[in-house]
Amino acid sequence: MEQLLSALVTIVIGVGGALVYFFGSNLILDRIFPANAPDLAVASRNMRIAGMVRPWLFLGPALISLSVYLVYPLFASIIYSFHxxxxVEFVGLDNYRWLLSDREFRESIFNNILWLIVVPTFSTLFGLIIAALTDRIWWGNIAKSLIFMPMAISFVGASVIWKFVYDYRDAGTAQIGLLNAIVVYFGGNPHVWISMPFWNNFFLMVILIWIQTGFAMVLLSAALRGISEETVEAAVIDGANPWQIFIKIKVPQIWGTIAVVWTTITILVLKVFDIVLAMTNGQWQSQVLANLMFDWMFRGGGDFGRGAVIAVVIMLMVVPIMVWNIRNARREMKGH
Structure with a gap:
């Protein structure tokens, strides 16, 4: 109850503060530059100035927040990476040399590459298949709602759910984990799935695929519905079957949306942290870059330099994909 009250108070203060700011700032702006000044030239000048200032009143809080929580940490991380x-102590490139020779960093890079290959691929693929299939059945909207539902769950919450799916009990005892219960039912032996080196990465990836498939489905479903019916009808007249229509007619027309979905999930995967922390904490060769950064920055007494240099690596991996994504989105906007 205390946590609920705290959350409620936070929401009220946040929403109330935003309303007070926007209404108050606009009221002050109108008082400083009144549009009903007796002199027509002055009124016109005031309206012009107020029109230029007003958008910045709305953008101001967001720009300040971005500067404090994004721009400043970015430059601070780069500076700390040389300390x-x-x-405090300047060490030059020592942290970067350590990074290249560190076994755990190489393990994290390898695991991150696995995540980058598997999660965006299967999330986008499943989202596309589900979007195409649910548009052909009468209960498609219900199915979409159920598939999208995991998006409303936090990564930690989803990890807790899947911990029960992967739960292990000694052989001969009742298995409460769904996966082990199925294995035992068919005569197999239960396993501690998340402690199996290499393979445990894929068991963790399933969680993020489960969450992100709903995101991919929603965007791709909207893109599929935006396809011109004339092109589909022309393909039917030419004798194309449903599979050919989907692969050769529909998919090429929504390729831009597929790319945006793919890259958006890719950026998320590069920063994956919560699932690994909650499920394995990087043990059993499941370490990823974000969790490794957290370990060096905040655990074992903390090492700002080594934690920062890992953060810089993550940033260098994310930025090119973000730039490409933004350019692709602008190109599509110009096309419309």
Whole structure:
């Protein structure tokens, strides 16, 4: 109850504060530059100035938040990456040399590459298949709602759910984990799935695929519905079967949306942290870059330099994909 009240108070203060700011700032702006000034030239000048200032009143809080929570940490991380454990002593490129020789970093890079290959591919593929199939059945909207539902769950919450799916009990005892219960039912032996090196990465990936398939489905479903019916009808007249229509007619027309979905999930995967932390905490060769950064930055006494250099690596991997995504989105907007 205390947590609910705290959340409610936070929401009220946040929403109330936003309303007070926007109404108050606009009221002050109108008082400083009144549009009903007696002199017509002055009124016209005031309206012009107020028109230029007003958008910045709305953008101001967002720009300040971005500067404080994104721009400043970005430059601070780069600076810290050249400093030692305490963030004070300048060590030059020592942290970067350590990074290249660290076994756990190489393990994290390898695992991140696995995540990058598997999660965006299957999330986008499943989302596309489900979007195409649910548009052909009468209960498609219900199915979409159920598939999209995991998006409303936090990564930690989803991890807790899947911990029960992968749960292990000694052989001969009742298995409460769904996966082991199925294995035992068919005569197999239960396994500690998330402690199996290499393979445990895929068991963790399933969680993110489960969450992101709903996101991919919604965007791709909207794109499929935007396809011109004339092209589909022309393909039917030419004798194309449903599979050919889907692969050769529909998919090429929504390729831009597929690329945006793919890259958006890719950016998310590069920053994956919560699932690994909650499920394995990087043990059993399941470490990823974000969790490794967290370990060095906040655990074991903290090492600002090594934590920051891992953050810089993550940033260098994310930025090119973000730039490509933004350019692709602008290109599509110009096309419309």
């Amino acid at each position: 030692g454990r305490d963030g």
